[in-house]
Amino acid sequence: MHLTQSLHRALQQAPDRPMTICGDRVRTTREVVDRVSRLAAAFQGIGVREDDRVGLLALNSDVHQEFFFANWWMGAVAHPLNTRWSAAEIAYALTDSGTEVLLVDDSFAALGPELLERAEGLHTLVHCGSGPTPDGMLDYEALIAGFEPVPDIRRGGDKAVFLLYTGGTTGTPKGVTVTDRGLQTSMLSSLVMTQASIPDGVNLLTAPLFHIGALTGWYTQNLVGGTLVFLPSFTPDGVLEAIQKHGVTTTTLVPVMVQMVCNHPEFASYDTSSVRRITYGGAGSPESLLRLVMECFPQARFTQGYGMTETSVLSVLVHEDHVRGGPRLRSAGRATPCIELAVVGPDGLPVPTGEVGEVVTRGDHVMAGYWGKPQLTAEALRGGWMHTGDCGYLDDDGYLYIVDRLKDMIITGGENVYSAEVENALAAHPAVAECAVIGVPDEHWGERVHAVIVLRSGATVTAEEIRSHAKTLIAGYKAPRSVEFVETLPLSPAGKILKRQLRNACSDA
Template identity: 75%
Template sequence: MYLTQFLHRVVQQYPDRPLTICGDRIRTGRQVADRVARLAGAFQGIGVEAGDRVGILALNSDRYHEWFYASWWTGAIAHPVNTRWSPAEMAYALNDSGTGVLLVDDAFAPLAAELRERAPGVHTLVYCGDGTAPDGMLDYEQLVTGFEPVPDVRRGGDTVGLLLYTGGTTGTPKGVMLTHRGLLTGMMSSALYSSSARPGGVSLVTAPLFHFGAVAGWQAQNLVGGTLVFLPTFTPDGVLRAVRDHGVTSVTLVPVMVQMVCNHPDFASYDLSGVDRVIYGGAGSPESLLRQAMKAFPNARFTQGFGQTESGVLTALTHEEHVAGGELIRSGGRTTPAVEIAVVDPEDRPLPVGEVGEIVTRGDHVMAGYWGKPELTAETMRGGWLHTGDGGYLDENGYLFVVDRLKDMIITGGENVYSAEVENALSAHPSVASCAVIGVPDEHWGERVHAVIVLRPGTTATAEELRAHTKTLIAGYKAPRTVEFVDEMPLSPVGKILKRELRDARKG
C-alpha cells in the first residue's frame, strides 16, 4: 500500500472531475496529477532523495495538497510544520528532523530568514505563495512548469511517509513517524466504520493540515474520490460561504468551530441542507451543542472520532448513536475494524469493565515510533501496545469513555497544549518560584490554559507580564489565558504538585 494510490485512482476513473478548489483555482484530477509529477521532478532536480524530509510552513491550499503527493511521489517524508508555533519551536522541529527543503507561503515568507539562521540544515526554500518569489527562494509555479513529470516511485508499505510533530510532556516537541501502511490502514478502517465521506462528494478542508485530524478528513474524501475545497484558515464566514458556493457535502471541525458556525449572526440566511456528513473531534462537546449542530445541519450524519497523532482514529461514535442519545453521547464510541484497544493499570494489567485506567492500542494503525527517540519509543510501545497517556474506561458493550488525560494535556479550541511546555516557559521568568498549568472549563474554548503561580519572595509580576513572557518562548495559543497567584501549592508527600486538587478546586 502506498499513499499516492488515491491519485492514480482518480486519474483512471475521474480524470476530468474537479479535484481541488482553492479560491478561483479549480483543477481536475488529470491536471493535479500532472502538476504533482512535475513537482516531484523538481524535488528530484534539487536533490531530494527517498527518505529525505520535505517540509511545508503554509496555510491550507491546493498547493499543500500537491506538496503532500509530490513528496510521496519521490519517496520522501512529508513534514508539515505547525504554523501556530513560535520560530524557536519551528526551528527545533526542522533541526530535529533534518528537513532540507522547506516550502513557505505568503503568510510565512517573512520568517524565512530567521528560520534559515536557526535551522541551517534547510538548504532550499521554495515560495508557494501567490506573488513573486522573494530573493533566495525558488518559485513553486516555475518548478512545476520547468520540470518534466517523473514516474511515481510507489514507495509505501512500512516506510515512513508522514512526520508530524506533537507537543512533548518533557517540554520539547517529538516527531511521530507514520508509515504508508499505518496511515492507509487507519484511514480505511475509519472510513469503513463511519462513512466519513461519500464517493463523488465535496469535502471542505478548513482545519490546519499540520494536524492529524485535518489530514484524516482530507484523505477520507481522497479515499473514495471527490472534490476538495481548501480554506486557508477557519472562519465561520468562510465555512458558510464555501458550503453555499461549492455544494460542500462533508465538513471536519472541532467543537469550538461547530459552535462558532452555529452562532454566526447570518447563520439563518445560509442553506446547509446539502451537507450530509459532519465529522468532529479534538475535544469533548457538550450535548447541548451537539443538539444545536444537528438542527443546524438537518440532513447530516454526525460522527465523532477519538484518537491521537500516534495512533490515528481509535474509536468512532456513529450517527445512529448520536441520535440514540443518552449516555452514549458522552462516549468516544467503539473501535473501528482494524483497531484493538484495552484499558490497563499502571502495571499494564487489563482492567475489568467500568474501571478507569490508561487507554492502550495495537495494530497496523499505530506509529512506527518517535523520530530519533528510541528510548521514548520503547517506553511508549512497551509490551507491543501504544500507551496513549489518556485515561478512560470501557463499558460492557465496548464503548470507550475518556475521563482524563494522564499526561496533563489541555485541549483548548481543538489545539493540544502540554502543561510541561507552558510550565517550562513560565519557570524561566525570574519572579516565578513554582508554577502549575492546568486546563479549566471554558464556555467558548472547551478548556482554557490556566496558570497557578507562586512568586519568589520579594518579587512581583502581573498576569499580563507573565503572559507576554511566555509568548516569547512558545506559541501564543499556549500562553495561559488566566493566571492565579497563590502562596503555596498543594503537594504530595514526595513534594509533587497535586494538579488534580488544583483542577477540582477550579471546576466551577
C-alpha cells in the same frame, strides 16, 4: 496498496473533474496529477532524496494536495509544520528532523531568513505563495514548470510518509513517524465504520492540515474520489460561504468551530442543505451543543472521532448513537474495525469493565516511533501496546469513556497543549519561582490554559506580562488565558505538585 494510488484511480475515472478548489483557482484531476509528477521531479532536482524530510509551513491551500502527493511520488517524507508555533518551536522541529528543504507561503515568507539561521541543516527555501518570490528563495511555480514529469515510485508498506510533530510531555515536541501501512489501516478502518467521506463528494478543509484529524478527512476523500475545497483558516463566514458556493457534502471540525458556525447570526440565510457528513473531534462536546448542531444540519450524519497523532483514529461514535442520545453521547464511541483497543492497569493487564485505567492500542495503525527518540518510543510502545496516556473505561458494549489524561494534556479549541511546554516557558521569566499549568473548563474553548504561579520574593508582575512573555517562547494558543498568583503550590510527600487539587480549587471557585 500505496498512498498515491488514489491519484491514479481518479485520473482513470474522472480526469476532468475538479479535484482542488482554492479561492478562485480550480484544478482538474489531470492538472493536479501532472503538477504532482513535476513537483516530484523538482524535489529531486534540488537535491531531495528518498526518505528525506521536506517541510511545509503554510496555511491550508491546494499546495498541500500537491506537496503531500509529490513527496510520496518520489519517496520523500512530508513534514507539515504547525503554523501556530513560535519561530523557536518551528526551528527545533526542522533541526530535530534534519529537514533541509522547506516550503513557505506568503504568511510565513518573512520568517524564512530566521529559520535558515536557527535550523541546523536547513538550506533551501521554496516560496509557494501567490505574491512575489523573496530574494534567496526558489519559486514554486517555476520549479513545477521547469521539470518534466517523473514516474511514481509507488511508495508504500512500512515506509514513512508523514512526520508530524506533537507536543512533548518533557517540554519539547516529538516527531511522530507515520507509515503508509499505518495511515491506510486507520483511514480504511474509519471509512468502513462511518462512511465519513462520500464517494465523488465535496470535502471542505478548514481545520489545519498539520493535524492528524484534518489529514484524515483530506486523505479519505482522496481515497473515495471527489473534490477538495481549501480554506486558509477557519472563520464561520468562510465555512458557510464555501458550503453554499461549492455544495460541500462533508467536513471535519472541532467542537468550538461547530459551535461558532451554528451560532452565526446569519446562519439561516445560508443554504447548507448539501452537507451530508460532519465529523468532529479534538475535545468532548456537551450534549446541548450536539443537539444544536443536529438541529442546524438536520439532513446530515454525525461522527465523533477519538485518537491521537501516534495512532490516528482509535474509536468512533457513529450517527446512530447520536440519534439515540443518552449517556453514550458522552463516550468516545467504539474501536474501529482494524485495531485493538484495551484499558489496562499499572501492571499492563486489562481492567474489568467500568473500571478506569489507561487506554492502550495495538495494530498496523500505530506509529513507527518517535523520530530520533528510541527510549521514548520504547516507553510508549512497551509490551507491544501504544500507551495513549489517557485514562478511561469501557462499558459492557465496548463504548470508551475518557475521564482524564495521564499526561496533563489540555485541549483548548481543538489544539493539544502539554502543560510541561507552558511551564518551561513560564519558568524562564525572572519573576517566577514555581508554576503549574492546568486545564480548566471554558464555555467557549472547551478548556483554557490556566497558570498557577508562585513569585520570587520581592518580585512583581502582571498576568498580561506573564502572557506576553510566554508568547515569545511558545505559540500564542499555548499561553495561559488566565493566571493565578498564590503563596505556595500543593505538594505530595514526594514533592510533586498536586494538580488535581489545583483543578478542584478552580472548579470550586
